[in-house]
Amino acid sequence: MPFPLYLLTLAVFAMGTSEFMLAGLLPDIASDLGVTVGTAGVLTSAFAIGMIVGAPLMAVLARHWPARSSLLGFVLAFSAAHAVSAATSSFAVLCATRVVAALANAGFLAVALTTATTLVPADKKGRALAVLLSGATVATIAGVPGGSVLGTFLGWRATFWAAAVLCLPAAVGILIGSPTRRGQKNPADGPPLRAELAQLKSPRLLLVMLLGALVNAATFAGFTFLAPVVTGTAGLGELWISVVLVLFGAGSFVGVTVAGQLADQRSGLVIAVGGPLLLIGWPTLAVLADRPVALLTLVFVQGALSFALGSTLITRVLYEAxxxxxxxxSYATVALNVGAATGPLIAASTLSAAVGDLGPLWASGLLVAAALLVAFPSRGVLAADRSSEVLQ
Incomplete structure (x- = not known):
């Protein structure tokens, strides 16, 4: 894989650390700012909503900008938003800075996803995206648990300061090594904006975007509220939250890596096998969450299945678009973050139910079930891989 792709991955790692780190910080943020854990979970949704709005908006604004300038500006804006987050004592301001950070992240990811696929041959998009998205999975292995430990000893604000600083080497890497343009061709020579937006009329594209959103909603519904499950249902200490996040991240890395080898030519197989297994896994995790060994094992498995299926569907979005x-x-980013926004909101609504802390895990299972119900009538479309039809 080309070196500039790894520079983009470094920035994804920095941003992924921020996006996922709230899973281990929600109880402390809630306590410090005087809100409930469920209300604090809105921070995840606020970030995702900013990503949804920001992805197409930033993609349009940066449509004819040099890729290096776009990527650098987005990373620096992201860092600045985190510095403000770390300094505020207002939950409303914290929500606002999460939206600003999300807009910057959305712009970066929309450009980076396109840039990554132009750096490799047309039939290697899945592998390029696996490398790019590995930055997010490594964030869950190293960055997020590290942030959780940092938050445990120094408070949640220290984690936000760390995220701001973490963006700076990524910015230097982009400045030094990223391409000056988004691909080998000048974007101005591509299709007009109206023609690109018209792609959203494609039923195949809308289908894979919907499935990607549902699977990611399931992932974020369970992942966002893992901390209360670890310390409440399983009865483990706070430091075990970091262990659980590491295991989820390690599974995610395995899932993205394996799916990256299959997504270009065998995406139908990944969906057909991974979907039912993911459906079984979330309710099983809910039932066995009070058994630490089962909890630790299943968290790894669910991380692998969630990201294998999710990354494969996002690869299909890029092929269909x-x-x-x-x-x-931006279409892929919207699909990811519609799920990331709705998942925690749905999960938070289950916390007051009889199942308590386990509600989000059951909600994840229902969201995967919804995805499979949508996918089943269109299984022929999903099995028909499109890599040979990619237009360059």
Whole structure:
């Protein structure tokens, strides 16, 4: 894989650390700012909503900008938003800074997804995205648990300061090694914006975007509220939250890596096998969450299945949106973050139910079930891989 791709991955790691780190910080943030844990979970949704709005908006604004300038500006804006987050004592301001950070992250990811696929041959998009998205999975292995430990000893604000500082080497890497343009061709020579937006009329594209959103909603519904399950249902100490996040992240890395080898040519197989297993896994985790060994094992498995299935569907979004080279990355980003926004909201609504801390895990299972119900009538479409049809 080309070196500039790894520079983009470094920035994804920095941003992924921020996006996922709230899973281990929600109880402390809630206590410090005087809100409930469920209310604090809105921070995850606020970030995701900013990503949803920001992805197409930033993609349009940066459509004819040099990729290096776009990526650098987004990373620096992201860092600045985290510095303000770390300094505020207002939950409303914290929510606002999460939205600003999300807009910057959305712009970066929309450009980065497109840039990554132009750095490799047309039939290697899945592998390129596996490398890029590995930055997010490594964030869950190293960055997020590290942030959780930092938050345990120094408070949640220290984690936000660390996220701000972490963006700086990524910015230097982009400045030194990223391509000056988003691909080998000048974006101005591509299809007009109206033609790219018209791709959203494609039923195949809308289908894979919907499935990607549902699977990611399930992932974030369970992942966002793992901390209360660890310390409450399983009865483990706070430091075990970091262990659980590491295991989820390690599974995610394995899932993205394996799926990256299959997503270009065998995406139908990944969906057909991974979907039912993911459906079984979330309720099983809910039932066995009070048994630490089972909890630790199943968290790893669910991380692997969630990201294998999710990354495969996002790869399919880029294939189906091949006629929108500048906007395809934003479509994939929207699909990811519609799920990331709705998942925690749905999960938070279950916390007051009889199942308590386990509600989010049951909600994840229901969301995967919904995805499979949508996918089943269209299984022929999902099994028909499109890598040979990609237009360049």
């Amino acid at each position: 091949a006629g929108a080279p500048a906007m395809a990355g």
